[in-house]
Amino acid sequence: MDRTVVRVEEKTRVADGVVTLTLAAPDGGRLPDWTPGAHVDLTLDNGLTRQYSLCGDRWDAHAYRVGVLLEPAGRGGSAYVHxxxxxxxxxxxxxxxxxxxxxxxxxxxxxxxxxxxxxILPMIVQAELLSADWRLIYGGRERRSMAFLDELAAHGDRVQVRPQDEHGLLDLPGFLGRPRPGTRVYGCGPAPLLAALERACAGWPPRTLHTERFVAAERGAPVRTTPFEVELHRSGRTVTVAPGTSVLEALAEAGVEVLSSCRQGTCGTCETTVLAGQPDHRDSLLDDEGRAAGDCMYPCVSRSCSDRLVLDL
Known part of the structure; x- marks a missing residue:
């Protein structure tokens, strides 16, 4: 994955506890193109790397915009930004x-x-460009903590703003209505909201629901509690992964560096191709179809069901 540097051009408070950063190349040059749903890794001066969704104008080739929530109980990235x-x-x-x-x-x-x-913001713009029908329900603790309300107001009654202190929890079954073909459901937010959304979409056609998590989903115990081997196809080396050690850590101890960031199975930075063996998927990224395919894994959290995995490393 390419890495470069960008300069903070603007920092704007857009809600209680939320700021946006406008980022540009120091030389004013073009930034890489992106599509709705994309995120970037920002490596901060304090050494932390954090992922933020792009939420600006994807047609502006010279600027990115990200939104950052201040998380007092976080690991320091959002506090540094704020x-x-x-x-x-x-x-x-x-x-x-x-x-x-x-x-x-x-x-x-x-x-x-x-x-x-x-x-979700750039997805709405894309849906408009495609002349697709769409609706949004947007929840938060209270109205003043909910960012981008001014931008969303332009869409009228397509958008339902539902602060919890005014409306209680989101009425997902009421918003979703009856299952129907040709509709996709996209959700992003706290884990309890996504869990409720999964329950509400249980009767919908397969692959209707698409979610993104900022915090890893709860993971049960690994399939196996004994060591397993990871063969590195390109070099022919074999690394033993002990219980309690991640594949990523075992590779690093053997001098094999794999680019990583979140180390929670949420960002996708360390995605690695699996050539043989059965991964024990423990990430929060792959859907059921991707897990069944078994052709990639995230070694920061995922392990092995089989005695040996062969990775394209």
């Missing part, structure tokens, strides 16, 4: 990469919770 990062500062950029693509459909139902609105 409290120290300022216009003129330069940060590292990885991507863009899209693990949450908008697939063609006759109509879309968008569900956003809090900062989960960020990847």
């Amino acid at each position: 409290q120290q990062l300022a216009p003129g500062h330069v940060v590292g950029l990885g991507g863009p990469r899209n693990d949450f693509p908008l697939v063609p459909a006759d109509s879309y139902l968008f569900v956003a919770g809090g900062i989960g609105i960020t990847p």
